[in-house]
Amino acid sequence: MKSFKLIQLFITLTALSLAGMQSSLAASIKITPLGAHDGEFCHLDRALVLEDPDGTRILYDPGRTVAGAEDSRLGNIDAILVSHMHGDHVGDKHIAKVGGEGCAKPSFPVNVLPNTNVVNIALAKNAKIITGSEMPKFFAAKLKALGGNPKNSLLVRFGASLKVGGVSITTVPAVHSNGISGSMIGGELGDMLNAAGLTAYAGPPTGYVLTFTNGLVVYLSGDTGITAEQDTVVRQHYNAKLVVMNIGDTFTTGPREAAWVVNNLVKPASVIVSHANQASTKGGKIIEGSRVDSFTKASKVPVHVPLSGRTMSFDSGGNCIEGCQ
Numbered sequence: 001m002k003s004f005k006l007i008q009l010f011i012t013l014t015a016l017s018l019a020g021m022q023s024s025l026a027a028s029i030k031i032t033p034l035g036a037h038d039g040e041f042c043h044l045d046r047a048l049v050l051e052d053p054d055g056t057r058i059l060y061d062p063g064r065t066v067a068g069a070e071d072s073r074l075g076n077i078d079a080i081l082v083s084h085m086h087g088d089h090v091g092d093k094h095i096a097k098v099g100g101e102g103c104a105k106p107s108f109p110v111n112v113l114p115n116t117n118v119v120n121i122a123l124a125k126n127a128k129i130i131t132g133s134e135m136p137k138f139f140a141a142k143l144k145a146l147g148g149n150p151k152n153s154l155l156v157r158f159g160a161s162l163k164v165g166g167v168s169i170t171t172v173p174a175v176h177s178n179g180i181s182g183s184m185i186g187g188e189l190g191d192m193l194n195a196a197g198l199t200a201y202a203g204p205p206t207g208y209v210l211t212f213t214n215g216l217v218v219y220l221s222g223d224t225g226i227t228a229e230q231d232t233v234v235r236q237h238y239n240a241k242l243v244v245m246n247i248g249d250t251f252t253t254g255p256r257e258a259a260w261v262v263n264n265l266v267k268p269a270s271v272i273v274s275h276a277n278q279a280s281t282k283g284g285k286i287i288e289g290s291r292v293d294s295f296t297k298a299s300k301v302p303v304h305v306p307l308s309g310r311t312m313s314f315d316s317g318g319n320c321i322e323g324c325q
């Protein structure tokens with residue numbers, strides 16, 4: 001009789017913990033990298049789809065590794081975030097399909113100038129484009145010129161916030177540059193800018209902070225050096241628990257600087273590494289001596305590698321609960 005009760009208790013506890021696991025998975029944030037090669041983290045991979053439990057799907061910096069609006073990995077997209085106007089983030093050209101040749105140097109044969117990958121995807125999905133600085137008017141004009149709805153380009157400057165579905169979105173400062181190339185503008189003005197070696201003013205580049213409906217706060221660094229706001233705004237005010245950190249060096253913080261930012265300024269529960277600007281994995285494993293390898297060794301919190309097509313799930317505290325390396 002006694003052992004029967006014990007078995008009953010065991011079954012009840014197992015059922016309860018399984019139910020708990022299922023409900024925390026259901027309330028988790030799903031993040032899926034859209035890179036050039038399935039299962040790898042390659043040169044110029046940046047794009048992520050972040051999905052809230054309420055179904056809202058947000059595409060961040062699609063760049064060159066989303067194969068246009070027809071890329072079947074996109075599914076429904078409610079909003080597109082663009083940290084700044086450089087071609088590797090907006091998408092001046094892109095892959096023809098996932099898994100072409102060379103993780104170290106994927107080819108981008110599809111030229112989408114002056115439209116850009118971002119605008120083509122926004123038009124096809126009727127998605128909002130959410131940016132800070134002077135970028136919204138540029139995207140609104142592009143949408144209008146291509147027969148879309150200019151009101152789908154929305155402004156969110158530093159300190160402000162807006163909601164897409166249940167997800168709250170704001171921009172935070174990034175220290176980088178943010179010129180619009182003449183080729184992205186097109187026409188006579190574009191030609192004149194290119195001939196003079198100038199770009200058009202788009203205001204400062206940005207990062208983003210997203211607050212999801214399960215309470216998780218995510219910081220998307222964008223291309224940036226070390227900023228004081230990573231301490232004061234991102235950690236002290238927003239209390240970000242998951243960071244997507246650019247580590248490419250030359251254009252942004254390198255692995256050592258990026259790890260210092262994570263360890264000393266933002267102090268999240270975990271990090272997804274991004275913008276490494278080299279082949280970082282082979283067979284899904286980190287390549288020794290790569291920037292991702294250096295960053296992973298220097299970071300005090302778990303580092304997750306964005307393997308293309310592999311969905312990672314995070315709880316409200318920024319801990320990966322499924323699908324991470």
Ligand SMILES: [Zn+2]
Pocket residue numbers: 086088089223251275
């Ligand atoms: Zn970049």
